[in-house]
Amino acid sequence: MPPFDKCSWSMSNKDEQLKRVRAATAEELRRMARTYDWSKNPEAVLGWMMAQKGMDLSSALVVFFNGDPGRFNYLSKKDVPQEFRGAARVLDNICLRMNSGFYRVRAGQKLPARAKLDAWLDYQRADRAEGRRGRWILDEGIIEAALIGKRQPPLAEEPADIDAIRPLQGPGAVQGFIAELIGPGLGARLQRMLPRRG
Structure with a gap:
């Protein structure tokens, strides 16, 4: 099996991909999500990866912009072509999780998608000024507070023991x-x- 961040998503089916990502550590999962091929099972595989507690804000933003949300941002849900609806639902969930603070900033984390984020937020402001809104509106307050270093608890690498609760x-x-x-x-x-x- 090749290293987790070097795997070829096009050479495996959905079940093999899910098996691989479920065996990954949190760090491997973040690297895999950043390189995931959106044309291959995004709803099942990428959706599962992005729902894990070890995913961080930087990775979530990279994955969000890798999904090219601008393609469907101004289309209603019913107007999105059928073959892209799974990808649009993954983008919906990533956006909801970012806006709720689900994805945390790791200590010393840099944001490789900063230019794309700034452009997206500029478009949002322009939309707001013109009375428009897209499908995916990032909460600027939450995103900016997280990126300027607001202290948050460390990310959990492994899920908590449910029996301890x-x-x-x-x-x-x-x-x-x-x-x-x-x-x-x-x-x-x-x-x-x-x-x-x-």
């Missing part, structure tokens, strides 16, 4: 949670407001 359980768990939010005495106040039975 203990939700509130048992009788009164919801009431206990609400009491923490609203304050003590919630039960007495609720009883005064509710009608008496019988």
Whole structure:
């Protein structure tokens, strides 16, 4: 098997590609996503890669611009040709994740797609001034805050052990949670407001 960042996407099918990316470390996954061939199974394979917690903002921006979002930015979803709808959905998801802060900035990270990002944001501003909007609008506040070095927790390389997460359980768990939010005495106040039975 060739190194992860040197694999030929055109020489393997979707199942082989998924097997390869699922075996990759977070760093390998970021390199693979940056070089992924958008003409080969972008929705299944690239969509899976871009949903992983180890993906960073720089890689997400490179992948987003590799997908050439300008082709379909002003088309409605139904006007996108059928063969490109999977790629458009991947772009939708990447944009949503960037705007929600899902992709974090790694320490010392440089942005290879900065010129493309600046041009995209300039087009967005021009669209806004003219009362237009494209399909993919990047949240300038979130993107810029992340790129100027806003401190964020480090990226997780491996997923957390789900058994280590203990939700509130048992009788009164919801009431206990609400009491923490609203304050003590919630039960007495609720009883005064509710009608008496019988």
